[in-house]
Amino acid sequence: MSSNTVAQFATELKMPANVLLEQLRAAGVDLKSVDDAVTDSDKAKLLESLRRAHGATEGKKITLTRRQTSEIRQADATGRSRTIQVEVRKKRVFVKRDPAELAAEQAAARAEEAAAEAVPAEAAPAPAEPVRAEPAVETAAKPVEPPVAEAPAEPVAAPAAEPQSEQPAQAEAQPEPTPAAQAEPEPQPEPQPEAAPAQAVAEPVEPAKNVSVTETEAEQARPEPVVHAQTELTSKTPAPVAQPSAPAESPKSAKAEPAAAPKTTAKPGEIRRAAAPAAPDRAREEARRAAEAEAAALREMLSRPRKVLRAPEPEPQAGALSGTLHKPAGKPATTAAPKKDAKPGAPGAKKTIKTAEVSSTWSDDSARKKPADNKPAVTTRDGWRAGGKGGRGGRNSRNQHQDRRHEQVQQEFIAREIHVPETISVADLAHKMSVKAAEVIKQLMKLGQMVTINQVLDQETAMIVVQEFGHMAIAAKLDDPEAFLDETAAVTEAEAEPRAPVVTVMGHVDHGKTSLLDYIRRAKVASGEAGGITQHIGAYHVETGRGVVTFLDTPGHEAFTAMRARGAKATDIVILVVAADDGVMPQTREAIHHAKAGGVPLVVAVNKIDKPEANPERVKQELVAEEVVPEEYGGDVPFVPVSAKTGAGIDDLLENVLLQAEILELKAPIEAPAKGLVIEARLDKGRGPVATILVQSGTLKRGDVVLAGASFGRVRAMLDENGKQIQTAGPSIPVEIQGLTEVPAAGDELMVLSDERKAREIALFRQGKFRDVKLARQQAAKLESMFDNLGEGTQTLALIVKTDVQGSQEALVSSLTKLSTDEVRVQVVHAAVGGISESDVNLAIASNAVVIGFNVRAEQSAKKLAETNGIDLRYYNIIYDAVDEVKAAMSGMLAPEKREEVIGLVEVREVYTISRIGTVAGCMVLDGVVRRDSQVRLLRNNVVQWTGHLDSLRRFKDDVKEVKSGFDCGLTLRGNNDLQLGDQLEVFEIKEIARTL
Incomplete structure (x- = not known):
């Protein structure tokens, strides 16, 4: 009896050794450790026990139900977006077939095998060297694994293999007829083994290498059906366990082993299938059923006698093959091969039996050689060749087989975790999900978005698409290098030392902030600013008797809100300048809010106290209303009356500032x-x-x-x-x-x-991140506003803004954009810092824009280009001048307002009907004036009957342009003859009045 250890047996079954040991003990096999030997009877007991345990309790059907809920944003006809809840339900049912049907199919397959193999039953395998037992067991067990795809070919290849292998097998069988007869102790027919046992045991190598040799044969050997028969034989033959006395036997007994082995009762393949969990069993069962269905269709095509009827060319005797492609005499398992000078197209060239040694040795050569013209090339391991061109089982059948296999592969779905960055293109998203970009575009069209393959999607949209495809979407920043900054900040910690305070001067425009700083700095800064107002943040540091103070001077104009907010953010103390003659103004309140939002202490400087109309007490009352309470009223805010002109109170102001700085204990690492x-x-x-x-x-x-x-x-x-x-x-x-x-x-x-x-x-x-996010937002804005602007005659004023500094650009663009109305929209096409260049003018030509230069001028070439193309270049150095002129330009683009003005009243006193003219009314002008080109309204009993134009106006017999109050006249109406005595005509004109913003 053949035996191996529990550990080896567990390796064959691909399961943990301790689990197998427990299952063996449960089956009644008394084994102590994983090193104990397992006999064939033990394996049979284990198989029977596992069948009892799993066979009757297996379920026939498994139902998988999946439900996913997601949200999509979709725009309706009015352009407003709404959120829609989407629930996707999927149901899939797996059914296991009845074992009785499977048994019937297997019995039919065995009957066909028996009929096909009755003819070559007397053939025997070639003489082989002494064989080792354990590699044979391992090799035989390996092909039972699910990845071996040749299993479907077993019933197919046996009939096709017979005519090719008949002659060489008989030639080798002649010297040893007796062992072949002894090798069949049971009447059960099985496929002619030919070189398969010899290949499986040709070299005592590891099982994985034996499997790869079989794969190489499947790719390299020319008689493809033979190869599949051999490979299938290793997985289907019920003789995986060799006798332990095999190494000492002669070549004769070695040949008898493969046929004598059917006495073994338990197969490792069956044990592994029975021991595996139910789910893998079902998957393997489905794969096997599909394979059998393919095999049945292929068997019908290949079992026709076309190849059997071909007359084979006579093969040379086995002794004549000593000088051909055989291995040297010292190597085991050598068999016949075709002559070196055999023609590729000859029928004899097809009848080759390549061993593992020959196949692996010459695999590189055969891979490099071009296949013959009259033979289809071997495509893959799963491919097969069924005769020459033009046959029924030729190229079309192979393509159908491969198509069916591809269809099975495409049905498998793998749910992945997709990391979605802040922006991603449609092509990249498709690549991450391993689908075609067209599928992603189709899905987005279902969600109401028309996109192209290179269009950038925002993170939210991309995550919805990923979920629609059934994957898990994760919002991620995978490769953000800014994480490096946090690490750097954590490492560099130095000892903090005292530092100078940063003081920001804030207040309303023209309250004297810059003049106050001038006196402190003893420099004339205000005179240098255009219009006497500050339009930049000025930063200065001043050395006083008690230390250094850094001052930031912020603009007071309302356009510079963001600049003031920046000043408050960077500062330690805020000096709030309020004019004693003007009081608290809007920007004063805004500065208070900025200081409170930043948690910055305030020092109030009441300026212009040298003026006769100054009223510091009124300023205090107004500031108390804004929750800025002076110290003398019990608050915590120092109030210092100062004069930037005379310098009164400046020292007190600096004293208070430095006092606040000491309280704050400002420190920083140096x-x-x-x-x-x-x-x-x-x-x-x-x-x-x-x-x-x-x-x-x-x-x-x-x-x-x-x-x-x-x-x-x-x-x-x-x-x-x-x-x-x-x-x-x-x-x-x-x-x-x-x-x-x-x-x-x-x-x-x-x-x-x-x-x-x-x-x-x-x-x-x-x-890149800024550009992608900006692009994605623009695209989203375009889609949302597409329907809003549809059918509306909105005028657009395109502007290109160039400024001297970044802060002015920000303030100017913000102020101009706020001017937009429902009828006229300001569109800033481009805004940047620097002079007006030629490229700016070219952009203005393309977008029909006006170029605004704030404290900058155009280059000479840009000026010439602008003059040639009629582009309007406008220069400003005060921000409210620019805003006022843009507002005036927008007013000119507004549609004029139409107003109706009543200019006269006429009473009908006589009605005449004249042929070819119609009805003529004799009238008296009661009030105002009636003009010939005026419009009239017909009133009857003070109810409007008709509105239209005068057709003619006469006084006596002359056509006149107008008739004034107190005079009579004759008139006709255009398109109306319904006039009665006593009717009144109201005469009016429509005037167009220019509108302003």
């Missing part, structure tokens, strides 16, 4: 990489992008690599507020830096990085 805030940025024609930076912590040095928003660069030059070169700047010091790649946005955070490559990577990532 010996650390610098961090700061972009206060202002501009594009200088000679120096490139220039940014005003307020250093908040650390020390900024010349040559540092900095990252500010989506721009980066190395600090090439550093200037203080007076334009002098400096090398370093500590906390609370404002500086201008040069060397950035582009103009950063005002309000961006600036930080110093050690690695320029990392800075470039983060900047480029931010640029």
Whole structure:
């Protein structure tokens, strides 16, 4: 009896050894450990036990129900979007076939095998070397695994294999007829084994290698049906266990092994199928049923006698093959092969029996050789060849077989986790889900979005599409390099030291903020600003007797809200300037709100106290109403009366500011990489992008690599507020830096990085992210507003805005965009920092836009191009001038208002009917005047009967243009003859009146 250990048997069955040991004990087999031997009778007991345990209790049907709920946003006919709940229900039923039907099919298949193999029963395998038992067991067990796809070919290939192998098998069988007869102790017929047993045991290698040899044969051997018969034989023959005495036997007994082995009762394949859980059994059962159905169709085509009737060419005797493709005599399992000079197209060339050794040795050559013209090439392991061209089982059948196999593969669905970034193109999304882009486009069309393959989707839409395809959508930032910044911030922690306070001066326009700063700085800044109003954030630091103070001067004009908010964000203390003669104004209230939102302490400077109409008490009362309570009223806000003109109270103001700073205990690390805030940025024609930076912590040095928003660069030059070169700047010091790649946005955070490559990577990532998000939002806005604008005659005023600094651009664009109405819309096509260039004018030509330059001028070439093409270039240096002129231009684009004005009243006193003219009314003008081109309204008993135009107007017999009050006249109406005595005609005109915004 053959035996192996529990561990080896578990490896064959691909299951844990301890689980197999428990199942063996449950079956009544007394084994102590995984190293004990397992006999064939033990395997039979295990198989019977597992069949008893699983066979009767298996369910016949499994139903899988899946429900998914999702939300989609869809626009209705009015353009408003609404949310729709979508529930998707899916139901799938798996049914297991009756074992009785399967048994009947297997019996029919065995009967056909018996009939097909009755003829070559006397043939025997070629002489082989002494065989080892264990590799044979392993090899025989391996092909039972589900991945082996040749199983369907078993009943098919046996009939086709007979005529090809008949001659060489008989030639080899002649020297040893007796062992062949002894090799069949049972009458059960089975397929002619030919080279399969020899291949399986040709070399004592590991089982996986034996399987790969069989696969190589399936690809390389020319007689394809023979190969499939051999491969199937290893999986279907009921003799996997060899005798333990095999190594000592002669070649004669070695040949008898494959045929004598049917006495074994339990097959490892059956045991493994029985031991596996129910779900894999059902899957394997379905695969086997599908394979049998294919095999039945193919068997019908291939069992026709076409190939049997072909006259085979005489093969040389076995002894004559010694000089051909055989291995040397020392190697086992050598069999016959065709002559080297055999023609590829000859029938004898097809009847080759390649062993594993020959097939693996010559596989490279055969792969390189081009197949013969009259033979179809072997495609894959699952492919097969059924004769020459033109036959019934030729290329079409093979294509049908492959099509059926592909259909089975496409039915499998694998739910994946799809990581969806903030923006993703349709093509990339399809690639992530392993579907065609056309399927994604189709799904989006069902959701109401028309997209192209390269269009960028926002994250929300992409996640809905992923869920519609049945996958799990995960909102993710997979490769965000900005995580590096958090790591850097955690590492660099230095000791904090006291720093100077940052003070922001805020207040209403023309209340004297800049003049106050001028007196403190002893410099004339206000005179340099256009119109006497501040339009930039100014940053200065002043050295006083008690220390350094950094001042930020913000604009007071209402357009600069964002700039004031930035000033409050970067500051420690706010000086609120209120004019004593003007009181609390809108921007004063806004500045109070900014300071409170930032949690910044206030110091109120009541300015212009030198004026005779100054009333500081009224200012205090108004500020108390805004919840700013002076210290003398029991609050916490210092009030300091000052005069920027005479300098009264300035020292008290600085004293209060420094007192507040001491209370706050302001500290910042000095010996650390610098961090700061972009206060202002501009594009200088000679120096490139220039940014005003307020250093908040650390020390900024010349040559540092900095990252500010989506721009980066190395600090090439550093200037203080007076334009002098400096090398370093500590906390609370404002500086201008040069060397950035582009103009950063005002309000961006600036930080110093050690690695320029990392800075470039983060900047480029931010640029791409900003561009993608902007594109996705624009696309969404277009889709939502498409129906809103349909059929409406909305006028559009296109503008291109170029300013000197980033903050002014932001304020100007915001102010101009707010001017839009339902009838005239302001569209800022392009806004940037810098002079007006030729490309700006070209863009204006393409978009029919007006170019606005704020504190900038056009290049000479741009001026000529604008004059040639009639483009309007407008220059401004005060923001409200620009806003007022754009408002006037929009007013000119408004449709004029039409008003009706009654100019006269006429009474009908006589009615005449004249042929060829119609009805003529003799009238008296009671009031006003009647003109010939006027419109009239016919009133009868003060009820309007008709409205239209006069056809003619006469006084006596003359045509006249108008008739005044108190005179009579004759008139006819255009298209109306229904006139009666006593009717009145109301004469009116429609005037067009220009509208204003």
